[in-house]
Amino acid sequence: MVFPLGFLARLPYAMTPLGTLLLLQHATGSYAFAGAAAAAQSLAIGAGGVIVGRLADRTGIRQLGVFMAVANAVALAGLLAATFADRPTLFAAAVLVGATQPQVGPLIRVHWSYLAQSRPEQPGLMTTALSYEAAADEASFIAGPAVVGLLAATWAPVPAGAPLTACIVLLLAAAAPVALLYTTAPERMPSRSATSPLPRAGLAAMCAAMAVMGAIFGTVQVGVTAHATAVDNASVGGLLYAALGAGSAIASIAYAWIPSRMPLRTRYRLFALGLLIAMILLPASGTRPPLAAVVLVAGIAIAPYMITIYAITEQLAPTRAAITMTIVCAAGPVGTAAGQALAGLLVEQAGPRAPFMLPPVLAAAALLLAMTNRMTSANHGPCPNDTVGTKTEQAASRA
Incomplete structure (x- = not known):
C-alpha cells in the first residue's frame, strides 16, 4: 500500500507550485506578483522541511505526517479563500502553504530507513526502496504539471482554482492515509536519538x-x-x-x-x-x-x-x-x-x-x-x- 499511495501523496508537492502560480495570476492579473509569491512559497517549503524533520525525530513520523497533510489541506483552502482578499493576505497564504508542506518524499525515505534497521536480514531493502522512491519522484514531477494543465483547461467553474482543489483531495485521500502506514522508529534505537549530535x-x-x-x-x-x-x-x-x-x-x-x-x-x-x-x-x-x-x-x-x-x-x-x-x-x-x-x-x-x-x-x-x-x-x-x-x-x- 505504501507504493501506490506514496505516489499519489507526492502529487500535491508537484502540483502546488504551478497551481499557486496560476491561481495568483488569475486573482491579481500580475505575473510578477504571482512569481514572487510562488518563489516565497518554495523557500517556505525548504524552511518548513527542516522544521518538520526536527519535529519528526521527537514526535515520530507517523503522527507528524498525518498532522502536516491535514494542515497543508487547510492552508490550501485558506489560499483559495484568500483570492478575495488583498495582496498581502494572498502572499501570506501562499507562504503558509509552503511552510505546511507534509514532506512526503523525505518522510517516506525515513520510513524505509526505519524498516531496514528493523530487518537486518534484508540488506538490499534500502537500495530497492530508494530506487523506487526516486522513480516515483520523477513520475510525479511529470504527471503533476500535466494534471494541473488538464484541470485548468477543463474544469469550467473556477479553472484557476481546480488544481489546488485537487491537491486538497489528494492530501486527505492519499498523503494522510500513507502517513498512517509509516514505520515507527525501531525500539532498539537509543532513547536519546532525537538529541544526539x-x-x-x-x-x-x-x-x-x-x-x-x-x-x-x-x-x-x-x-x-x-x-x-x-x-x-x-x-x-x-x-x-x-x-x-x-x-x-x-x-x-x-x-x-x-x-x-x-x-x-x-x-x-x-x-x-x-x-x-x-x-x-x-x-x-x-x-x-x-x-x-x-x-x-x-x-x-x-x-x-x-x-x-x-x-x-x-x-x-x-x-x-x-x-x-x-x-x-x-x-x-x-x-x-x-x-x-x-x-x-x-x-x-x-x-x-x-x-x-x-x-x-x-x-x-x-x-x-x-x-x-x-x-x-x-x-x-x-x-x-x-x-x-x-x-x-x-x-x-x-x-
Missing part, C-alpha cells in the same frame, strides 16, 4: 551535493524553456521535460540491480563522473532531436547520483534520519532557485543556448565534492567503504 561535516557535504544537483535542474529547466521559446513551439519544452524525467525514472528503477557489494563511496564517485560526462554533452547538442537525446541521457545520469546521496545521508545518522533527510532535501530547491536565477541572466545576456554552459561546470563541482568527501559518519570519523545495506544492519545490531 548531527554529523555536521557529512551533512554539509551532502547538502552541497544536493544543492549542486538542484542547480543543474534549475539551469536545464531554464535552458529547455528558452530553447522552446526560441523555436516558437511551447510543446518542445514539454517534450524535453518529459525526456529528462523519463531518463531519470528508468535509471532509478535500474539502480536496484547494481550489485550490493559495490561500496557507496565507489558509487558516489562513479556516478558523479557519469553526471559530468552527460552534462558535457548538453552544450554540444544542436537541433531538437540531438538535444532530446542528450536530455534523456542527462536524466539517466542524474538518478543514480541522487539515489546515492540519499543512501549516504541515511547512513550518516540512522537514529536521526528524519532531520538529515529533510535537511538534505531542502538543499535541492535552494540550488534550483540559484540555478534558475543565474541561467535567466545568461539567457538575457547571451541567448537561449547559454544556460547549457552551466551544467558541465556544476557537474565538475559535484565530482570534486565526491572525490574530496570523506563521508563523515555520526561520530565525525570517516565512514568505511560499506556496501549498501551493511551499515544499516550494523546500526541495528549495535542498538
Whole structure:
C-alpha cells in the first residue's frame, strides 16, 4: 500500500507550485506578483522541511505526517479563500502553504530507513526502496504539471482554482492515509536519538551535493524553456521535460540491480563522473532531436547520483534520519532557485543556448565534492567503504 499511495501523496508537492502560480495570476492579473509569491512559497517549503524533520525525530513520523497533510489541506483552502482578499493576505497564504508542506518524499525515505534497521536480514531493502522512491519522484514531477494543465483547461467553474482543489483531495485521500502506514522508529534505537549530535561535516557535504544537483535542474529547466521559446513551439519544452524525467525514472528503477557489494563511496564517485560526462554533452547538442537525446541521457545520469546521496545521508545518522533527510532535501530547491536565477541572466545576456554552459561546470563541482568527501559518519570519523545495506544492519545490531 505504501507504493501506490506514496505516489499519489507526492502529487500535491508537484502540483502546488504551478497551481499557486496560476491561481495568483488569475486573482491579481500580475505575473510578477504571482512569481514572487510562488518563489516565497518554495523557500517556505525548504524552511518548513527542516522544521518538520526536527519535529519528526521527537514526535515520530507517523503522527507528524498525518498532522502536516491535514494542515497543508487547510492552508490550501485558506489560499483559495484568500483570492478575495488583498495582496498581502494572498502572499501570506501562499507562504503558509509552503511552510505546511507534509514532506512526503523525505518522510517516506525515513520510513524505509526505519524498516531496514528493523530487518537486518534484508540488506538490499534500502537500495530497492530508494530506487523506487526516486522513480516515483520523477513520475510525479511529470504527471503533476500535466494534471494541473488538464484541470485548468477543463474544469469550467473556477479553472484557476481546480488544481489546488485537487491537491486538497489528494492530501486527505492519499498523503494522510500513507502517513498512517509509516514505520515507527525501531525500539532498539537509543532513547536519546532525537538529541544526539548531527554529523555536521557529512551533512554539509551532502547538502552541497544536493544543492549542486538542484542547480543543474534549475539551469536545464531554464535552458529547455528558452530553447522552446526560441523555436516558437511551447510543446518542445514539454517534450524535453518529459525526456529528462523519463531518463531519470528508468535509471532509478535500474539502480536496484547494481550489485550490493559495490561500496557507496565507489558509487558516489562513479556516478558523479557519469553526471559530468552527460552534462558535457548538453552544450554540444544542436537541433531538437540531438538535444532530446542528450536530455534523456542527462536524466539517466542524474538518478543514480541522487539515489546515492540519499543512501549516504541515511547512513550518516540512522537514529536521526528524519532531520538529515529533510535537511538534505531542502538543499535541492535552494540550488534550483540559484540555478534558475543565474541561467535567466545568461539567457538575457547571451541567448537561449547559454544556460547549457552551466551544467558541465556544476557537474565538475559535484565530482570534486565526491572525490574530496570523506563521508563523515555520526561520530565525525570517516565512514568505511560499506556496501549498501551493511551499515544499516550494523546500526541495528549495535542498538
